Amino acid sequence: MKKKNFLLGLGLTFSLLLTSQGPVLAAQPVQETTSRIVQNIQALDQGKWAPKNYEAIQALIDQYGIKNPSYNPEKKPYVIFDWDNTSIMHDTEEALFVYQINNLAFKMTPEEFAKVLRANVPAGAFSAQYKNADGKTITLEAIASDIESDYKYLYDHYKGFKGENSLEDIVKTDEFQDFRSKMLFLYEAIIGTHGSKVGYPWVLQFFTNMTTQEVQKLAEASNDYSLGDAIRKVTWTSPTSLAGNAGVVTATHITGIRLTPEIANLMNTFRSNGIDVYVVSASMEEVVEVFATNPKYGYNLPKENVIGMRLETNSDGKIIPKYKQNWFITVNHGKTEVIQSEIAKKRGYGPLFIAGDSDGDYEMMTEFPDTKLVLIINRVKDGNIGKAAARATETANNKQPKFILQGRDENTGMWIPSESTIRLGKSEPELLKK
Known part of the structure; x- marks a missing residue:
């Protein structure tokens, strides 16, 4: 040497x-x-980037990548991507939750399941918008007791647990219809009432008694199923025959996940230009790893560059319903904290570029002075991310904008070469939340 x-x-x-x-x-x-x-360095594909966004990102790569004569490989720049609804279309963790429900992919006894249902969720009534068909507000205990009863029936009758009925037969029962409707309703009610810091870790606890390998096998099956599923709104309503303590409830979710070729290409282009790429997600770390590292999906990230939420495991390597001690809740300011602790502190500087789509990404988008460019996937949202989107539109003609806004067609899952987005069920593009 x-x-x-x-x-x-x-x-x-x-x-x-x-x-x-x-x-x-x-x-x-x-x-x-x-x-x-x-001359052999990869340049960014035009793809379906809004033209000004393409120019801004390629300029950033040229300025800070290995084409720059002052580039220092001992002090490589790095970039941060959110995963759900940024690097892919829709949410891999929520799709997996629905997949678990539809396939009864749980490894808990009824007693264990009952504890997980209530774990770390404040008791009492949910917010006023979470009402049953009779217009009455619902408490955690009321809906949890109904789900607990449903799960006990399914556990005793479905052969995937200890019963004799096939999945094809068990899904026809009122107990299954009640179970899946109230499970999804409960998740939405927890998020809507207590926020993502409660709801996101809660949903991970349904991996209890699984190994990491089992979770990742399940995640891959869910990914592949959702990639082939249509993008549509699906509504589940619990049967009147099992009104129970919570009453009849309705919950709606959107099916289908789509890869985002422009993001995959951007990640690979950054790396080709000597810029390290990280994902910081509010989903479970091991679940995102499946998508981000498996070559068949095209993102090609190293495992160690995927950061997300974590659960504790027991001595046998099986997940227990307890959030990882002293680990960050990787949403909102928690994303900033984990980047500071796990990356910036070790390198001595912050991220060059950040990409996200929601309020959960806003803090990391705005709290690092070293960040030169922020990409917002336009979901036509209000809140803090709406403020950042508005700033992107106000400075769109600047020579070096700090925020840029990228649109997509939510009916297809594909990007469109515009800052505006066509929302699901609509045909006209929208720029900002009105």
């Missing part, structure tokens, strides 16, 4: 040339060799 560095210090590299006397070393300027390397 010392000899190599000495030769490079002379400003020369050497190659073998054949002469009549045999091979000899011929000096070549380092600048020429570097030039050839730079």
Whole structure:
């Protein structure tokens, strides 16, 4: 290594040339060799980027990547991506939750399941918008007791647990229809009433008694199913025959996940240009790893560059319903904290670029002074992310904007070359929440 560095210090590299006397070393300027390397660096595909966004990101890559003569490989820039609804269309964790419900993919006894249902969720009534068909507000205990009863029936009768009925038969029962409607309703009520810091860790606890390998196998099956499923709104209503303590409830979710080729290409382009890529997600770390690292999906991230929520495991390597001690809740300011702790503190500087789509990403988008560019996937939202989107539109004509807004067609899951988005069920593009 010392000899190599000495030769490079002379400003020369050497190659073998054949002469009549045999091979000899011929000096070549380092600048020429570097030039050839730079010519082979991957450039960003135009894809369906809004034109100004494409220009802004390619300029960022050119300025801070290995094309820049002052690029220092010992101090590589790095970038941060959110995962759900940023790197893909829709939410891998929520799709997996629905997949678990539809396939009864649980490994808990009724007693264990009952504890997980209530774990770390404040008791009492949910917010006023979470009412049953009779217009009455619902408490945690009322709906949890109904779900507990449903799960006990399914546990006793479905052969995937200890019963005799196939999944095809069990899903026809009122108990299953009640179970899935009230499970989804409960998740939405927890998020809507107590926020994502309560709801996001809660949903992970249904992996209790699974190993990481089992969770990832389930996640891959869910991903592949959702990638082939249509994008549509699906409504589940619990049967009147099992009104129970909570009454009849209705819950709606959107099916279908889509890859985002432009993001996959951007990640690969960053890496090709000497810029490290990280994902920081509010989903479970091991679940996002499946999508982000498996070559068949095209994102090609190293496992160690995926950061998300974590649960504790027991001595047998099985998940227990307890959030990882002293680990960050990776949403809102928790994303900033985990980036500071796990990346910025070790490197001595913050991220060059950040991409996100929601209020949960706003803090990391705005709390690092080193960040030069922020990409917002336009979901036509209000709140803090709506404020950031408005700022992106106000500064769209700046030579070096800090925020840029990228649109997509939610009916297809594909991007469109515009800052505006076509929302699901609509045909006209929208720029900002009105």
